[in-house]
Amino acid sequence: MAATTSKAATANLKRVLVYHFANSLGGRGLIMQQELTRGLVFMVGVLAATAPWTPVFSQDDDSEPLTERAMVSPGLDSETLAMAYPDQAVWLESERFGRALALFEPEQTAQPRGAVLLLADEGQSADAGLAGAVRGLFAKAGWAAMTLGLPPLPLALEPARKAERQPPDAADADAAPEPQSIMIDVMESDDVLDDLRENYRARIQAHLAAAVVDLKARGYSRLVLVGVGRGAGHAISQVAGGAAGPAALVLIAPEFETAERQPAIDSLSAVATLSLLDIVSSRSDRAAAKVRQSRMKREGMTGYQQQAVAMGPRPLPRDARGLVNRVTAWLRPRD
Secondary structure, three states: OHHHHHHHHHHHHHHHHHHHHHHHOOHHHHHHHHHHHHHHHHHHHHHHHHOOOOOOEOOOOOOOEOOOOOOEOOOOOHHHHHHHOOOOEEEEEEOOOEEEEEEEEOOOOOOOOEEEEEEEEEOOOOOOHHHHHHHHHHHHOOEEEEEEEEOOOOHHHHHHHHHHHOOOOOOOOOOOOOHHHHHHHHOOOHHHHHHHHHHHHHHHHHHHHHHHHHHHHOOOOOEEEEEEOOHHHHHHHHHHOOOOOOOEEEEEOOOOOHHHHHHHHHHHHHOOOOEEEEEEEOOOOOHHHHHHHHHHHHOOOOOEEEEEEOOOOOOOHHHHHHHHHHHHHHHHHHO
16 A cells, blocks of 8 residues: 555656756747646546556455546646646636636735636646746736646637538548547437537536635636637636626637637627626737627727737747737726
8 A cells, every 4th residue: 555655646746847947948838748647647638548447445345436526627737737727726616517626826916906716728737838827927027926827729610620620522522531630430320429529518517616615715806717719618608607707808819619609699789797808819810800890889888998918829839928018908997
C-alpha cells in the first residue's frame, strides 16, 4: 500500500514539474504542455476503454461499497492544475455533474472593484491560453479574477459540427469513413445526440452558476462575466437565464455554432439593461460581428459596445494585457 502511494505521489510530482516547466517557456511551453496533456489523456482513455470495470470496496468485506468518487470535467487536467496552484484552486460542486476546477486570484488593491469570472475557450483549462494570462493582470487592476475551463465538445458531436462548416457539395459520397466514425455511427441517432448536446451545455451552466455563488459568498456583489471564443455562447446563456448574477458581460472573439448564432443574438436582445462589451478581431471576417452590432442597435440596447482589436481570430496570451486594459477601461465609467 505504501509503495503504491509513493508511486502515485511521484507521478503527480512529475506532472506538476512538467506543468511549471512548460509554463516557464512561454508560448512554446504552452504548446508543449498541451501536447503532454494530450498524451496523458490518450493513455488514460485507452486504459479506461480496455480495462474491465471493478467496483471499489473498503477493506472490510462486510462494509458497504465506498462512495463513488466525484466526477471531474474531463480533458482539462484539473488534478494537475489543482496541485500546481494549491492556493488558487477552487472546486465548484454540482450535485448532478460533479465538480469542476476554477482558479481564483484576489484583487491586489486596497479598494476592490469587483470580480471577473472568465470562461475559457473550448478545450482549454482554467490556466491555458488567455485564461492563465489574465488572472494576475485583472488582480493588479483591482479586480478579483476567477477562471474556469471549458471541456472539449463530446467526440460524438464533432462530425455534426464538421458537417456544418462544409458546403453541401464538399463531402465525397464515396470517401472512406474515418476510423472513429464507425463507432460514432452506432450512437448517432438524433435523440441521442440531442441529449448529449443538452447534457454538455447543462454541465457548463451548472458550473458557471456555482462559480457565481462562490464569488458572491466571498463578498463580491459586482460580477463581470467574460466568455472567450466558444465560451461566449455559454456566457450568454448564463446571463440570459434570468438568475441574479453578472451585471456586465464581455465577449472576446466570440465564436458560435451556425445553428446557435441567431438564438444567441435573440438572447442578448432580450436582456435590454445589460452592459455588454463585444471584442472582435480586426484580422478576421467580421460579417457575423456586424450582424450582431446592427441587431443590438435596432433593439435599442444602449449598453452594447463593439470594439475591433488587432489580434488573431483566437486570442493568445500575448494579447492579455491589451485586452485587460480594454475591459477595465470600459468598466471604469460604470464604477
